[in-house]
Amino acid sequence: MTATAERSGVPSLTTTITLKLRQPARLRNVELPLLLFAIGMIVGAMALVELGAQGSIDAGMLGLVAGLGVLGLVGHVILRVSAPEADPFLLPIALLLNGIGIAEISRLDIAADRNGWDAFGVKQIVWSGMAMVIAFAVLVAFRNHRILQRYRYIAMFTGLVLLLLPMLPGIGQTVNGARVWIRLAGFSFQPGELAKIALAVFFAGYLVTARDSLSMVGRTFLGMRFPRVRDLGPILVIWASSMVVLVFQRDLGTSLLYFGLFLVMIYVATARLSWVLLGLALFVGGALAASRLLTYVQGRFQGWLDAFSPQVYNRQGGSYQLVQGIFGMADGGLVGTGLGQGRPQVTPLAYSDFIVASLGEELGLIGLFAIIGLYLLLVSRGFRIGFNGQDDFGRLLGVGLSFVIALQVFIVVGGVTRVIPLTGLTTPVLAAGGSSLVANWIIVVLLLRLSDTVRAHPRLVLEGSGP
Amino acid sequence: MSELTLLVLRLAFLLLLWVFVFVIVYTLRTDLFGQRSRRLKDAQPAAAPFAAAASAAPAAAAALTEPLDRRPPLASERTAHRLVITSGPRQGMELQLPEDQLAIGRSSESGLVIRDDYTSTHHARLMLWNDEWVIQDLDSTNGTFVDGARVTLPTPVPLGTPVTIGQTNFELRR
Numbered sequence: 001m002t003a004t005a006e007r008s009g010v011p012s013l014t015t016t017i018t019l020k021l022r023q024p025a026r027l028r029n030v031e032l033p034l035l036l037f038a039i040g041m042i043v044g045a046m047a048l049v050e051l052g053a054q055g056s057i058d059a060g061m062l063g064l065v066a067g068l069g070v071l072g073l074v075g076h077v078i079l080r081v082s083a084p085e086a087d088p089f090l091l092p093i094a095l096l097l098n099g100i101g102i103a104e105i106s107r108l109d110i111a112a113d114r115n116g117w118d119a120f121g122v123k124q125i126v127w128s129g130m131a132m133v134i135a136f137a138v139l140v141a142f143r144n145h146r147i148l149q150r151y152r153y154i155a156m157f158t159g160l161v162l163l164l165l166p167m168l169p170g171i172g173q174t175v176n177g178a179r180v181w182i183r184l185a186g187f188s189f190q191p192g193e194l195a196k197i198a199l200a201v202f203f204a205g206y207l208v209t210a211r212d213s214l215s216m217v218g219r220t221f222l223g224m225r226f227p228r229v230r231d232l233g234p235i236l237v238i239w240a241s242s243m244v245v246l247v248f249q250r251d252l253g254t255s256l257l258y259f260g261l262f263l264v265m266i267y268v269a270t271a272r273l274s275w276v277l278l279g280l281a282l283f284v285g286g287a288l289a290a291s292r293l294l295t296y297v298q299g300r301f302q303g304w305l306d307a308f309s310p311q312v313y314n315r316q317g318g319s320y321q322l323v324q325g326i327f328g329m330a331d332g333g334l335v336g337t338g339l340g341q342g343r344p345q346v347t348p349l350a351y352s353d354f355i356v357a358s359l360g361e362e363l364g365l366i367g368l369f370a371i372i373g374l375y376l377l378l379v380s381r382g383f384r385i386g387f388n389g390q391d392d393f394g395r396l397l398g399v400g401l402s403f404v405i406a407l408q409v410f411i412v413v414g415g416v417t418r419v420i421p422l423t424g425l426t427t428p429v430l431a432a433g434g435s436s437l438v439a440n441w442i443i444v445v446l447l448l449r450l451s452d453t454v455r456a457h458p459r460l461v462l463e464g465s466g467p
Numbered sequence: 468m469s470e471l472t473l474l475v476l477r478l479a480f481l482l483l484l485w486v487f488v489f490v491i492v493y494t495l496r497t498d499l500f501g502q503r504s505r506r507l508k509d510a511q512p513a514a515a516p517f518a519a520a521a522s523a524a525p526a527a528a529a530a531l532t533e534p535l536d537r538r539p540p541l542a543s544e545r546t547a548h549r550l551v552i553t554s555g556p557r558q559g560m561e562l563q564l565p566e567d568q569l570a571i572g573r574s575s576e577s578g579l580v581i582r583d584d585y586t587s588t589h590h591a592r593l594m595l596w597n598d599e600w601v602i603q604d605l606d607s608t609n610g611t612f613v614d615g616a617r618v619t620l621p622t623p624v625p626l627g628t629p630v631t632i633g634q635t636n637f638e639l640r641r
Contacts, residue, residue, distance in 0.1 A: 026567075030494060034487075041480075041483060041484065044480060045480065048476055051473060052473060089495070092491075096487065335477075335478065336477070339477060341477075363484075367481050367484060370485050374488060377488065377492070377495075460562040460579050461580040462560070462582065462635060
């Protein structure tokens with residue numbers, strides 16, 4: 001087809017790569033300095049942690065973190081070849097957040113005297129490396145996001161299976177009261193993390209086809225157009241499955257995440273507020289019923305509303321963790337105690353669910369706001385990519401994937417700061433947890449792929465006639 | 468490691484964290500606040516030194532400004548914003564010119580895709596240099612013509628000048 005191909009036959013892979021690298025890639029040149037900046041920041045964070053907590057620098061850990069940075073640079077080169085027009089900010093932001101998380105997790109390792117392979121920080125670095133490799137493989141494998149639209153029902157099936165997998169006896173595991181883990185061949189994994197990607201793909205694909213029947217018909221009531229009863233099917237199915245998660249897996253956060261994702265995507269697809277009101281009514285109704293009937297939800301509500309009463313504070317599964325997190329953040333104040341110099345280890349699960357509180361203690365309000373600002377930029381880039389999309393599927397997928405990150409950050413930070421009841425969710429790419437890292441890096445890479453196809457799209461096509 | 472050094476280092480870390488955030492926000496400013504444009508009085512003096520340098524040493528200026536000049540191009544009154552197809556199979560179609568450059572060719576990666584028997588895969592590209600659109604022929608088989616003359620070097624395209632690629636004529640308009 002191309003002029004060069006006609007002359008020299010099919011171009012080999014290496015010539016394609018060198019040709020691609022020679023093309024001017026303005027966006028990648030923006031990305032490279034940001035990426036180097038981010039790598040410097042994560043190595044610096046690690047060094048500060050070790051200086052602050054043990055007074056000397058452990059070159060081994062710094063080397064591991066720098067290795068992660070090199071992996072980020074490898075990702076940059078892959079983007080230059082495979083997606084030169086992709087958004088230049090996603091990779092540096094994700095790498096910086098990941099590195100800050102690793103630094104804080106190793107800080108807690110030092111406090112708890114965990115060394116070698118027992119250290120959560122080392123595990124987190126290895127998981128991050130694996131997550132990035134898997135994500136870049138996804139980037140190379142999916143040259144076009146529209147392929148995903150074809151597999152929307154497979155995605156739905158995969159998503160539901162992954163969601164319900166922990167309930168299987170034998171491989172399912174209950175950790176800290178929530179049954180969201182599976183254990184296979186010595187590895188623990190939280191399949192629900194991957195399910196959110198599969199469900200976002202399904203929602204986008206489904207809503208593109210079903211949008212008209214969901215938005216055009218129905219009767220108007222109180223100035224709003226409400227959908228027909230028979231169109232309510234999907235929302236009821238999603239509601240039911242999120243209630244299953246709530247009741248049987250005892251995981252409030254995940255259930256909120258999936259349902260919120262569906263509501264936002266249906267709102268973006270149909271632009272009708274009635275769906276959101278219906279959905280919120282359903283969820284609040286379900287959650288209220290659950291808070292009456294399920295003791296763990298009841299405990300979470302009490303720990304939230306009445307956190308500082310001694311009775312709730314001292315109770316098993318009470319508000320001890322939440323209150324310790326708040327005390328930690330209060331101790332950090334405006335500029336924080338400094339990395340490695342606070343006492344975040346007092347809070348239970350400070351390396352995973354409460355990583356935000358640990359960082360709030362050591363980096364202070366100023367540092368915590370910078371981290372939230374980074375998430376804000378990440379999510380706004382995602383929305384921007386969705387907004388720029390040429391096809392409806394890409395638009396919905398971009399919005400859905402970035403909203404998952406936004407909602408997850410809101411649920412975690414809101415829970416830790418006592419804005420909403422505390423739920424056990426991981427902070428995307430920041431908190432300890434392999435499955436969460438893999439899932440969120442895949443989200444980042446899908447957004448990169450989307451942004452590349454969005455920009456490479458022609459503005460005007462002229463189909464000429466022959467001579 | 469003294470207390471003071473640690474204090475300085477940890478404040479520097481917080482500062483750099485925010486520098487990172489603001490570098491991104493600064494790079495995104497056109498995205499967040501929209502294009503800086505339509506302010507003619509401000510735009511003219513800023514563009515003038517560049518124009519003078521360009522006329523003095525065109526080759527050197529071109530080599531210097533193209534990779535270095537990352538500022539969003541200032542929209543002055545004489546800059547074209549639209550590309551209008553004046554003859555050929557799809558006469559009358561028009562497109563909004565992008566911010567910095569537009570690739571033209573048969574490849575679907577191009578911004579303006581022209582699929583006829585006379586167009587090369589990567590035929591030509593339009594670039595905005597110092598508020599002026601310049602067309603560069605990318606070694607195409609059948610050539611690019613500005614006002615009837617075949618171009619080999621990057622050539623400015625004034626407003627309303629016919630440009631021919633294959634069977635298609637277009638011109639730039641404000």
